[in-house]
Amino acid sequence: MRNLASMVTVIEQLKAHLNRAIIGQTELTHELLVALIANGHVLLEGPPGIAKTTAAKALANAIDSRFQRIQFTPDLLPGDVTGSDIYQQETGEFRFVSGPIMNEIVLADEINRAPAKVQSALLEAMGEKQVTVGNNSYALPPLFFVIATQNPIEQEGTYPLPEAQLDRFMMKVQLGYPDASSELEVLRLVRQQDLHKTANNKPQALCQPSDILALQQQALNLYMSESVEQYIVQLVMATRQPELYLGNNSADENLIEFGASPRATLALDRCARANALLNGRDFVTPDDVRAVALPVLRHRVITTFEAQAAGLSVDDLLKRLISHIPAL
Structure with missing residues (x-):
């Protein structure tokens, strides 16, 4: 197991990476890492365009992990989240095909746009780190972190999250707009990123899922x-x-x-x-x-x-x- 000094190094690298990717939102980056190390899930609430989705992607890029974004919409079905049993014609049997929830870092984008039945599909996954389809249960990865986003100013076409699901989120982070200097920095950063965009510009990961699991264990100690x-x-x-x-x-x-x-x-x-x-x-x-x-x-x-x-x-x-x- 890593010692505290080496773990602090990993933490500082993650902080620096997130603060470079998400300008003017130091509170967001800190609380994302708190929820991750606390082995919980986080709900991000704020107006559109303030880097909620960017934050999730930046964190996933920093960790060599499997990342999946789920765009919640009113026509989404529970099986679209958890996966489902698909009939295999060549064998005459059903085979489980996993859904996007079976990844290590999952972005549930605009979670309040899906009806309660779909939202409740997340309850078992978030609470017990498994999904049940039919008569079988399937374990989620040891590192499993849900980042959900919602827009508080839109009402049409949205469904309030049930209290039982809200309670599954370890933290709810409320975000506001950046100040003028941070906004100017965002403008220049995005322009530079667009100028230097290439076909394969994914940044190199800073740590492994095992490092995050070690941080979680160290926090408990x-x-x-x-x-x-x-x-x-x-x-x-x-x-x-x-x-x-x-x-x-x-x-x-x-x-x-x-x-x-x-x-x-x-x-x-x-x-x-x-x-x-x-x-x-x-x-x-x-x-x-x-x-x-x-x-x-x-x-x-x-x-x-x-x-x-x-x-x-x-x-x-x-x-x-x-x-x-x-x-x-």
Whole structure:
């Protein structure tokens, strides 16, 4: 197994590669790596044209892995994602033909454009790393990472993701537009890429899937004190009973309809560990937990009508809760 120093080298190479490919989105590149090292899946939400798809491709290019993009559309069928049993006329038997989900890095582009039946085809794959077709189950690769994208400003022809599927995503990353200087840099970069485009210009991979699996294992081995574990649990409990943490203000008693699930506790633990590893440390601090709290919790908490009427977003409420919970 690699030592921590060599793993930090791999991490720095991945960071540098992603930041070159995705200009002005350092938060995106960091959280992509957090989700990858935490062995989870990530949902990217943002307006069109801000490099969501580019980010997925850049990550896949950096790792010598099998990559597949699935363009979700209203007419997509579950079998188009998982694969299906195809009748073989020469043998008279059915043979499983794998679908695009049977790859190591999968981009589910515009996932909210497919109906719930197709979206649910991802549930087993994301939760158990296998797909079941007919009476047989097929294991997915040891490295299996789903990057899903959705556009929040379009409503026509879209289907909201079911809560059960949202909970399968370890993180939900919300993206905005780059600033003016970053946009100018993007303009020049794309122009240079178009000028030097060749038939075979795929960049050389920086690492192997085995390196990512080693990073995932190393993150699990990082030291976490009992006080940090308690802090994680208190954050999740606060989303279920916010009135106990925000004081006696009656206006705070009816802000959250549903809090985060126990899966959020596990996700906070893994993502905090990944964040510590990305920062070159072999121990986890409360700052690591706070750094990942919003993307881990925001899609797992449902606010009440009263909170929405008051103009309070999920992020607003989570920030208030985090500010009221001291690290032990």
